[in-house]
Amino acid sequence: MKKIIIREEYCMGCRLCEVHCLVQHSKTKNIIKAYKGEYPKPIPRIIVEEKGYVSFALQCRHCEDGPCLEACITGAMYRDKKTGAILLNEDKCIGCWMCIMVCPFGVISRNGEGKKIASKCDLCMGEKVPICVKNCPNEAIVYEEKK
Amino acid sequence: MDRFHEKEISGCGILGIMDQKGKRFSGGDIVAGIASMRERANGLGGGFAAYGIYPEHKRDWCFHMMFENKSAMVQTEEYLRENYKIVKDGIIPTREDRSIKYRPLLWRYFLQHKEEKTKLHYDLTEKDFVIKTVMEINTKIPGAFVASSGRNMGVFKGVGYPEDIGRFYKLEEYEAYIWTAHGRFPTNTVGWWGGAHPFGLLDWSVVHNGEISSYGINKRFLLNYGYVCAFFTDTEVMTYLFDLLVRKHGLSFEVVADILAAPFWDDIERQPQGRGELLRTLRIAYGSALVNGPFSVIVANSSTMVGLNDRIKLRPLVAATSENRLYIASEESAIREVCPRPNRVWMPKAGEPVIGRLIEV
């Protein structure tokens, strides 16, 4: 399964991945409207972690044994059979946030604006390459088959 | 005759005939052959080289001179008397021909070295001494030009169609074992007699159809070894390259062909170890002698006649053999004009030399 591989030695900490992820998951898909016009304000699913000069962009690892799948009480968290990715059905999500509690990477976010739900990386379903990977200026995240 | 004009750029026709057993034959054949390629010339230059024409003066240097005026002749004779023993001299016999206009004075001198001169210039070989004096006449005596300076050979050239020039010089009366011929189609100003081909120096003669794109660097490469290209012609560069590589550096004609028309790196890499290494080394050492641009050339000296094409064969060259004779020409029709049924006819490949050698009898 193709995964997003992180190369932290090249991450600049510019957080443009967060910007583009937000736009991709917005209603209008237009960067200016997404930031200035939309309500509820969309949130990025990718988070840049920083300490000193080390930084890297972290997102859902689509674990083979994802604890979030077990923790989800409504079954909103499911594994997509075709790609093997773990996706969240926002309609079913009731915002109990149990998945957030159990996620070992801390990559699921609380989305409180509008309907209260959880939010996480969905590998930009429908795109050939996830938008964060496509827009990273320094190729610090790449989309490859995990060996 | 303004000799310091622009470099000549010419399309032409060339022909060479050699009897490899050394049996001499009349100039009628070569004139007939080159006449058939009339369309390749435009009347602004034609010429011939002949080897073996002065058997009674085999050991003497024969200078074929062109003088624009009497004073040039007087100065040159003084110079020659100073540097050589003049064994014999006389006018080069010609016949009237309406198409040949504005002829210079044509004179030939048979010369021998003077002992006091050879002693004085002990650092030069006899041949280098001859080259030195030829250069001095050509560059320092205005109106004088040395058309050829070899032994038992001569260059006959001028402004006109080659067959007219051949008739003019009465070439059918000479007998030689190597004849080469050239018809010129220059694209710049009015031809001058000295600029026609062949270019002669010592017993080298070169007829050349082509334009050397690498002229600028070939000229400077030769300068490194003491050759000054005073005439802005490609043929001059060719002649000096052969003189340097064959006479001074002692390389064979096959090797010289691999220098002047060097094979491509890709081809060199495909060669077996020893040959590949040799070709690579030659190219690294003699890269500035690579002659780029289209050419087909016939080079002759007293014992050899060589035909060669550029590395991607942008000018025509055909060769044929018939019994002891070797023919090299721009067109097969010129060969068949002289020899209707040769044993073998072939097109040499790019960079593949055609070499005729005198078989020792």
Add this chain to the structure above:
Amino acid sequence: MAKRPLPTEFIIERDEEKCIACQACVRMCSNDVHSYDPETDTVSSDSAKCVGCHFCETLCPTGALVIRRNPSEFKLNANWNAEVIKNITRQAETGGMLLTGMGCDKPYPIYWDYILLNASQVTNPSIDPLREPMELRTYIGRKPDKIEIQITNSKSQISNYKLQTSIPPQLKLETPILFSAMSYGSISLNACKSLAKAAREVGTFYNTGEGGLHRELYKYSANTIVQVASGRFGVHREYLEAAAAIEIKIGQGAKPGIGGHLPGEKVSEEISQTRMIPVGTDALSPAPHHDIYSIEDLRQLIFALKEATRYKKPVGVKISAVHNVAPIASGIVRAGADFVAIDGLRGGTGAAPTVVRDNVGIPTELAIAVVDQRLREEGIRNQASLIAAGGIRSSSDVIKAIALGADAVYIGTASLVAMGCSLCQRCYTGKCNWGIATQDPYLTKRLNPDIGTRRLVNLLRAWSLEIKEMLGGMGINAIESLRGNREQLRGVGLSDTDLKLLGIKPAGEAW
């Protein structure tokens, strides 16, 4: 007295409609130009600190930023212009030498732009590089005067020939372009890696500069030219053995007459280990090599290095182009150098006194022309290869340099621009936002060597294709037929003296 603030060089225009306050610019600027105010949720910029590197402008996801030159606020004065006033002000305040980076930016004539190339027509066919072989391969090194061949049997076939002469060691280049010397220290390790990998991929060489060779770069030895400069930084046995060739750096075009300079800010732990100097100290190379005070001393060093490497590698010398460059080069060739690199007025640097960079030296074009001519006149041109350096900006500059007489060219500034440099000339501060001229770990991450290599390979590939096009247009299919072939050049708008020095004819004159 009231201290006059220095006029800003640049002004940052932020389109407020487009700015989404993503703060990428705030985070990325190493000069702290942009700042975010959480109360108003806006980003503002302090133009005074901007150096004009354009990194924020490049990154901005909405294109909200434009960096403009700020017109001088002084009264217009052709003689006492803003730069002069600024420089004097700074010197009055600090009492120090003014430093700068990159190459001379003054409007001296650029001869490349006054030289035109030939093309073949009618009498000589041009050659199509897409359909016919077009050879750019170049060998750098000493060439023999002649080749001796022994014929092993009487038949004159070439298969019976045995080569008697062996040629001295050569560097084989697939294209006549090498990467110029840029020390590890002046540029980051990631930049060095990009140069090394690109050199390997293309089949050419890069130069370590005087920074020594970092451990991680040893695997690129086959494509490395190491430099022995006046400070002898990092010169030890393994260094010499790792090289494909050795270059003795006598001078560089950006600062003829003085030695290299690495400001203390850029001397990190790793630099300290590679160069063998203490952390944080300025690395000031001495002006001359203190064991080379005359030409015979140079000969001694050349042969010492040749002995140390068992005569297996070419040993060359790099000099700046100065007034006497022709006799100096001639002396260097006779001293045994296998190649001579000539770095002209426009050569770049990581740090140099501005006044030296902008006033000392002569243009590369003239230097190459006179050196090539002098060596040929003395009959020694084949004894060393010539490499032209200093302000080679395009493939046409490369072709012109080769036609004037160079065997190959070094590109320095062009390679940095390929990796993102925008010539803000602040390399000496060590705050290069592009991660090139810095050792700050926050910044060096920004140059991904994979991307750097790719861009450099692209640059060389693009230039090689263009060179092939122009060569074919001239009716030439091997680069050695262009080398020194000044007949293929014509000058336009040049004086008679310029034409004479360059050895070229004026446009309009035929062969």
